[in-house]
Amino acid sequence: MALANSDSGRSINAQRKWKATTRKLRELGSIASALVDTGHPYMAHVVPMRRCNLACTYCNEFDDVSDPVPIEEMERRIDELGRLGTSVITISGGEPLLHPELDRVIARIRKTGAIAGMITNGYLLMPDRIKRLNHAGLDHMQISIDNVMPDAVSKKSLKVLDAKLKMLAEHADFHVNINSVVGGGIANPTDALTVSERALALGFSSTIGIIHDGSGQLKPLGEEERTVWNKVRQLTRRSYSRFNHFQEAIANGQPNDWRCRAGGRYLYICEFGLVHYCSQQRGYPGVPLAEYGRADVKREFLTEKSCAPNCTISCVHQVSYIDHWRAPQTWHVTPGASHGAGEETAAGLVQIR
Numbered sequence: 001m002a003l004a005n006s007d008s009g010r011s012i013n014a015q016r017k018w019k020a021t022t023r024k025l026r027e028l029g030s031i032a033s034a035l036v037d038t039g040h041p042y043m044a045h046v047v048p049m050r051r052c053n054l055a056c057t058y059c060n061e062f063d064d065v066s067d068p069v070p071i072e073e074m075e076r077r078i079d080e081l082g083r084l085g086t087s088v089i090t091i092s093g094g095e096p097l098l099h100p101e102l103d104r105v106i107a108r109i110r111k112t113g114a115i116a117g118m119i120t121n122g123y124l125l126m127p128d129r130i131k132r133l134n135h136a137g138l139d140h141m142q143i144s145i146d147n148v149m150p151d152a153v154s155k156k157s158l159k160v161l162d163a164k165l166k167m168l169a170e171h172a173d174f175h176v177n178i179n180s181v182v183g184g185g186i187a188n189p190t191d192a193l194t195v196s197e198r199a200l201a202l203g204f205s206s207t208i209g210i211i212h213d214g215s216g217q218l219k220p221l222g223e224e225e226r227t228v229w230n231k232v233r234q235l236t237r238r239s240y241s242r243f244n245h246f247q248e249a250i251a252n253g254q255p256n257d258w259r260c261r262a263g264g265r266y267l268y269i270c271e272f273g274l275v276h277y278c279s280q281q282r283g284y285p286g287v288p289l290a291e292y293g294r295a296d297v298k299r300e301f302l303t304e305k306s307c308a309p310n311c312t313i314s315c316v317h318q319v320s321y322i323d324h325w326r327a328p329q330t331w332h333v334t335p336g337a338s339h340g341a342g343e344e345t346a347a348g349l350v351q352i353r
Contacts, residue, residue, distance in 0.1 A: 015173065019173050020175070023115070023139050023175065026139075027115060030042070030087035030115060033087065034265070034322050034323075037085075038264070038265075038298070038323060039085075039294050039301075040084055040086065040087070040294070040297060041081070041087070041264065041265055041266065041267050041297060042086070042087045042088060042265045042266065042319050042322060043086070043089075043090065043265070043266050044081050044086045044088070044266070044267040044268070045090050045091075045092045045119075045315070046074070046078070046081070046090070046269045047069075047091075047092050047094060047270050047271045048068060048069045048074050048093075048099045048102065048105055048271070049066070049068050049069070049093050049095060049098045049099040049271070050062060050063050050093065051063055051065065051067075051068075051095070051098055052064070052093060052095040052098070052121070053095050053123060053124070054121055054123070054154075054155050056146070056154040056155070056156065057152070057153050057154070058154070058211055061093070061094065061279050062093065062095070063094075066271065068098065068100060068101070069273075071101035073273070074099075074101070074104075074105050074108070075108045076290075077269060077273055077289055078105065078108040078111075078112060079108070079112065080289045080290055080292075081112065081269070082111075082112030082113070084293075084294070086114055087114060087115065088114060088117060089109045089112070089115070089116060089117070090116075090117035090118065090140075091106070091118040091119070092118075092119045093120075094271075095120065095121055095123075095124070096118055096120055097120050097123075097124040097125070097129070098124070102136075103132055103133070103136040106133065106136035106138050107137055110136075110137035115139045115140070116136075116138050116139045116140070117138075117141070117142070118142070119142045119144075120141060120142075120143060121143065121156050122143040122161050122165075123160070123164070125164045126167065127167055127170070127171050130167060130171040131171055133172070134171070134172065134173040134174065138174045139175065140176075140177070141168075141172070141174055141176050141177070142176075142177045142179055143156075143161065143164075143176070143177075143178055143179070144156060144178075144181060144209070145157065145158055145161055145178060145195045146180075146181050146191075147187070147191045148194050148195070151187055153186065153187065154186075158191070158194065158195050158198060162198070165202055165204070166202070168202075168204075169203055169204070176204040176205070177199075177204060177207060178195065178198075178205075178207075179207045179208070180192035180193075180196050180199075180206070180207075180209070180232065181208065181209045181211050182211070182221060183209075183210045183211030183221065186211065186225075189222075189224050189225045189227075189229075190228055192208055192228050193228055193231050193232055193235070196208065196232045196235055197235065206232070207236065207314075208229060208232040208233065208236070209247075209312075209314060210229070210250050210251065210312055211312075221250075221251045221253075229251055246258065246317045246321075247314070250312055255310050256308070256310075256311070256317075258321075259308075259323065259324060259327070259328075259329055260277075260304070260316060260320055261300070261301055261316075261319060261320040261322075262278050262281070262305060262316050263277050263284075263296070263297075263300025263303065264302075264303075265301065265319045265320060265322065265323065266315065266316050266319045268282070269289055273288055273289050273290070274286050274287065275288070275289055275292050277305065277335065278315075278316050280313060285300070299331065301327065302329050302330055303329055303333055304329040304331065304332045305334075305335065306333065
């Protein structure tokens with residue numbers, strides 16, 4: 001019996017290594033494609049479910065009443081992202097695991113050739129659910145854990161989720177990243193270090209984020225928060241967090257000088273099927289995905305966003321980094337403000353002269 005279990009364990013490990021290798025090759029291929037052609041999105045976040053089973057006080061991306069987007073509509077939206085040539089499609093929320101047809105959404109993403117990701121609070125994970133995600137073809141999962149013990153700000157605690165992390169370590173064939181946070185509303189900054197150490201001990205990658213305000217803008221770190229942030233960054237310097245170097249300026253309360261490619265390289269698709277710059281700038285450009293084309297992608301690629309210097313939305317920073325060295329932006333837009341004088345397009349952009 002012991003020999004059989006040993007053989008089974010080796011087989012599972014070999015299968016996971018093979019999947020990790022093929023996933024890495026697909027990721028490298030997607031980056032190569034992005035370097036060659038700037039006319040397609042690299043990443044899109046899609047929301048199949050706005051409702052969430054939690055109510056973290058700092059979050060403005062959920063409600064407790066919405067129905068799931070019908071699966072037929074979700075599949076149409078995934079196909080539209082495929083039409084645009086999107087390389088990575090990540091399922092967000094709300095809480096996506098509440099969607100009754102989530103496996104079909106993941107399978108549809110993979111059918112387009114895109115890399116399939118998901119952001120979840122992890123509460124609904126069980127061994128059989130993890131195996132279904134394996135079968136559907138999920139490539140990446142991210143879980144944010146805000147504290148060690150649940151409190152009034154967040155119930156996404158290590159105490160509650162540690163059992164779920166053990167399940168993932170045992171059963172998941174996909175990559176798992178655990179994100180800890182520091183910043184506004186987090187009572188014990190040192191919790192982020194505990195969370196990161198636990199994630200790495202279980203074989204996951206780990207990142208640390210800085211909580212932003214309701215517009216996705218920076219909140220500089222205090223002394224204790226900065227100390228913890230530095231320790232976690234040092235701990236995870238060889239992991240997925242190496243793409244979060246932009247947070248150095250944020251931690252110091254300084255703006256970043258970068259070219260935000262939201263609307264071009266990165267798309268946020270809300271539950272109504274509209275394209276937005278990101279989760280914190282909903283309404284811009286606010287175009288139905290079915291009407292969004294390569295001309296829109298190219299225009300937004302060249303559009304400077306006024307909210308960019310103080311932005312903390314890590315996924316947009318990471319995606320935009322692919323093109324940090326090229327294509328100066330010649331159009332300008334100020335999300336949330338009235339448009340100034342100048343030559344305007346239907347999207348309300350002003351050309352920089």
